[in-house]
Amino acid sequence: MKRAGPDDLAPRTAIVVQDNVAMRAAAKDSAPAQAQLWRGEALEIRGERPDHFQVYDYRRERGGFVRKSALLPLSGSAAQPESLLAALRVVRQQPGMEALGLGLAAAYVQAASVARINGPEGAEALDAMGSLAERLAERASRATPRPDGALTSADTQVAAQLDVAARYGLRFRTLEREGGAMQLCYDGEAFRRVLAMAAATPEQKARAALALTRTDCLDPAATPAQREPMDQWRADVLDKVDLGDPLLATFWRNRVLMRQTGVWSSLAFLRARRVSVPAQLQVDAASAAARRALEAFARVVPAELSDDDQPSYNDAAMRGNAMRWLALPAGPSEQSIGGFRLSTAAGPAGETCLTLTLNGAREGSAALLRHCGWGLLMTASARINREGNAIAIASMPMDGWRELWLLRRAPQGWRVTVLPPVAAQPGLGYAEFAGWVPGGKEALVARESRAEGRYKRSYELVDLDTLETKRQAGDAAMLGAFQRWQAADWRGGTLSLR
Known part of the structure; x- marks a missing residue:
């Protein structure tokens, strides 16, 4: 995310408030269209007609006329930071208005003083910017392409709003999932700033930490060596949220704890499979991470879970339960169980082999069972x-x-x-x-x-x-x-x- 320069939002700037607005060659509805404008775009006002503004679009390097009803001029009281923030609060709650909200947030960043930006209002504006960008990415990820490859009106709208977001410096990553599905993820620059701000509220910091540590925005092609530092960074980000703050609502605390359960579970698995460290250090590191995961899950208050949180709660439980044995002292590579002896050893190509023999069997005698796997x-x-x-x-x-x-x-x-x-x-x-x-x-x-x-x-x-x-x-x-x-x-x- 970049802060708009002094010329990006001049005193005679206007924001487009409707989608698919025509910028025409003359102040008439019958005049040829010069360009199609989308909600959230910023234009410079250079003149005025009874029902049209004469505008110039610096990105397209083209001028024209746009109906006044499609624009919000940012001048006078409407250009004041408090007015822009009030409008942003309303737009933030409306699905489909993400690009307009991003335009208002950018206008606020331009109009506000340094003191405001670093204060509670600035934290609110950045939090809104990050939330709108994340919501826009989710809308784009849910889009289902038609078999014939044609774009629907909803696809066109989302693509245009992503283009508007890019003009304000917001960046998105595209990840390919199984079955060829595409996942679009916001890079989280606004959330990183919120997390670093002393004026941010506990809820804003929790929301920022959760947005930055989303599991579905991890690169599915990352190797274990790449995933471990990524997961450690995610764990460090979540630790920045003060879960003991009395101002942090219980349901937000639950969400952070559930995310911590998943992150530390992944770290436990990755550390248990790591072969570049001595065996005992490997076991200790995996066990410590597994305990952190189970401790986080134990602190979740189920009575304070909303319906929307239930899938995340189930996922956290599955991740924590899947590796709960790692939290206990590891069994020896060879152990007696009943009248048998179980032993594990490294097999070919990274496999682990399990061997079952009778207790007291002579060395070199045939095993009752030998099975190898990558688990x-x-x-x-x-x-x-x-x-x-x-x-x-x-x-x-x-x-x-x-x-x-x-x-x-x-x-x-x-x-x-x-x-x-x-x-x-x-x-x-x-x-x-x-x-x-x-x-x-x-x-x-x-x-x-x-x-x-x-x-x-x-x-x-x-x-x-x-x-x-x-x-x-x-x-x-x-x-x-x-x-x-x-x-x-x-x-x-x-x-x-x-």
Whole structure:
């Protein structure tokens, strides 16, 4: 964002207040159109007719006549900072008026003194500018192109408003998502300034921090080495919000805490997969980040969540629950469980291999099972049933996506099956062991996911032979098996029962 120069908004400046306004060669509706103007554009007034202004557009380097009803002259009392800020407050609340709001914000920045800009009014104007730019980017991201490639009137309007925003120095980034969808994101310069201002209110700083740390505006093509410093920067930005300030409303505090949960969860995963540091430092760093994530989630006040915040709350819970095992001391690379020994070791091409052998087996004897995968194996999660014919262990192949490995003894020997959070393209979610049913034939599994645009949470009774779900419910209290056989340590540690 750049501050307008002294010639950008002269005393005889006007802002276009309507879309698709014709600038004509003469002060007549029948005169040829010189250009099409859009809401929020700034023009210089050079003359006046009964129902037209004679104007000049410096960007197009073209002059003409525009009807007075389509322009807001910025002169006299209308050009005073307090008047511009009052108009900005009204326009800020109206969807589709983002470009006009940006024009008013730029006019305020030009008209206000340095003291005003650095005071509460300046913080409000910059906060409004950032919010309008962010909302405009969201509108552009929601636009769906027609199959024939033609632009609709809504597409044309959004494109024109983005062009107006660019004239005021606002910059946007374009990211490509799965399926070829395009995501437009504001670069956040106005929010950075708000975050650095002593006069900004706690709410304004919280809004700025949330806008600067949006997960959907991260580059999907970034490598883990690039993502870690980005996530650390996001965590530092969120730490700038004083969550102990009594003037900060609880629902804003909740939003910052939920975002912190997601950011620290991602950092925990990235640090656990990092191989450029000694193993113990790697474990300690991942564990510290995981604890920060769970501590942030524990401070959220569910009673103060709005309906709009519920999806973010569910996402924070899934991210926190997916890596909660990292917050506990890591299990050894080789451990005894029941009458068996589980060991993990680095495999080919970055894989991690899990080996199952009998306790006391001679060195070099054949393993009961060996399975390799690219996921992060959480050995502290390993649980065996009373009959000794099934073992459950958690694995995270990607950030925010935790799968359940079920090791089962069959007539042909031991085999492993992977239960994903949902049978869909990986997104966000977890599938976790919740308890064994006596008899060695059934297990309890909790799943929660948001993938391919759908959210689901379920508690399931799973058949160990076929891995089919025999019964399921959206609430654990509605499934009798969960009431009788759920594991105590699962109930005490999971975020699924929030």
